[in-house]
Amino acid sequence: MTAEISILNKHAVALAADSAVTIGDGAKIFTSVHKIFCLSDHHPIGLMIYGGANFLGIPWETIIGAYRIKIGSRKFGTLREYGEHFLRFLATSPGLFPASQQNEQYRFLVKSYLYSLLQEIKSACDDLFSKKGKLSQAEIVAITAKIIDSHYSKWQSAPLIKSVSDAKFRVLRRKFRLYYRQQIKVFLGKLLLSVAQKNKIAFILASITYRRLFNTQYVSGIVIGGYGEKEYFSSIVDYEIETMLNNILKYKEDYSPIDHGNDAIIKAFAQKEMVGSFIEGVHPDFEQRSKRELKKITDSLPNDFTTSLTFGTILQKSKARKLFEKKVANLHTAYNQNMQQYKYRNFISKIVGIVGVLPKDELAMMAESLVNLTSFKRRISMDAETVGGPIDVAIISKNEGFVWIKRKSYYKQEINIKKI
Incomplete structure (x- = not known):
């Protein structure tokens, strides 16, 4: 895991990232990994990676290095054009990603999915056995059918990814x-x-690479931030890339621009709960749990009320229950809206308002502090320190381009003068 953040205003983009990478299931953590990269001296563009450190078996650092050579001094009018060019590079580089490697990765995803499906069925059967003390073949068949139908319904309703037609599927x-x-x-x-x-299972297996449902376990994030040649305000585009088959990438995109009506953006990636707590005034997990508990309580009120009634016909009680359910649903919606407004008015807007006028050095300091906040939280808790190590910080502006504020190095500068 990792903690990364991008902060944008009309002056610049700040990128900050820790240096930790987790191997396997957390058995080993290294704290010397590079996650921020300068595209080149010719472009006010930076790249940041999170999630999977490799794509189809190739380290992202190697892929980005190859792309730097490919793009050279070529320039594009907008940041999104840079992003689209990078994606085309991934899809048209047989030297990096031969068809055999793409097929091998797909076979791995198929096996992983079938294994997880089997474990889900086993778990459901074990739960029923622990309750009843026995399990018939008919019950196993029913459990299996229910789980397969649930998975099939989910994948069938997911749209095909861009550039994939029904015929290709x-x-x-x-x-x-x-x-x-x-x-x-x-x-x-x-x-x-x-x-x-x-x-149905065969349909699901074909959908793994061609439909818009993502397994976060296999997703790599690529954040591209900066300016196109024709742009005066900064922006970032976040690509979550899962796999590639037949030179077709499975990814989703989130574009966040600064413009005349939007002075500031604060966006965290990977482990972002502490950043959310700082900006929104409440931990995201606590907020979601509060909403679930409130809904559970309010959803039970109509039934409790009508059950306790000692008068009225069955039809009258049914009508009363429906009216009560509608009223409770409206109250629940109003509560959520009011709390969102309160959160924005008293927490989010105050911080975003200040970020909109921060100079470049303060922008960099804020980005570093927010990553360090997540790192500190992991350090003083019983959780694995999946965020840590030196924090790299870069600023990208229209005039100065990409500038390192802090950057770790694996070599001694005094004996690498030529490299410097």
Whole structure:
């Protein structure tokens, strides 16, 4: 994991990132990883990575280095054009990502999905067995059918990713049809699956790379920030990239620009709960838990009320319950809206208002402090220190371009004068 932040106003973009990387399930943590990169001396553009440190087996640092050579001194009018050019580079670099490697990664995703599906079915069966003390074959079949139908419904409703047509999706299913059958037999062969259920699973396996549902476990984040040649205000674009098959990238995009009506942006990536607490005045997990508990209580009120009534017909009680449910739903919506307004008025707007006028050095200091806040929280808690190490900070402005404020180095500068 990691903690990274970008802060934008009409003066510049500040990027800050820690140096920690977690290997495996947290068994090993290194604190010397580079996560911020300058595109080149020719562009006021910076890149920041989070999530997966590799893409299809290649370190992002190597990929970005190759892209720096590819783009050279070429310039684009807008920041989004830089982002689109970077994505095209990923999709058209067979030397980095040969078809064999793309297919191998897809096979890994198929096996991972089938394994997780099997574990979900096993867990549901174990839960029922622990409650009843026994489990029939019919109950196992029913549990399996329910879970497969749930997964199928979710994937079927997800739209295809950009540039993938229904025809391309069908081609993928035909191409890997035999492989699907083989792996379904390997992982789920002991379950009594119908032909229809096997077809649903095959549909899901084809959807893994071509539909807009993302597994955060395999996602890498690429943040590109700065200015296009024709832009006077900064912006950032965040790409969450999961995989690539047949040179088609599976990714989603989030674009955040500064403009005449938007003076400041504060955006955290990866582990962002402490930044959220600082800006919004409440921990995101606590806020979500509060909303769930309140909804649970209010949702039970109509039934409790009508059940306690000692007068009225069944029809009258039913009407009363529906009216009560509608009133409770309206009150719940009003409560959430009022709390959001309170949070924005008393916390968010005050900080964002100041960020909008911060000079470049203060922008950099704020970005570093927010990353350090997350690092400090992990250090004094019982959680693994998945955020830590030196914090790299960079400022990107229209006039000065990309400028390092703080940057760690793995080599001694005094014996690398030529490198400097």
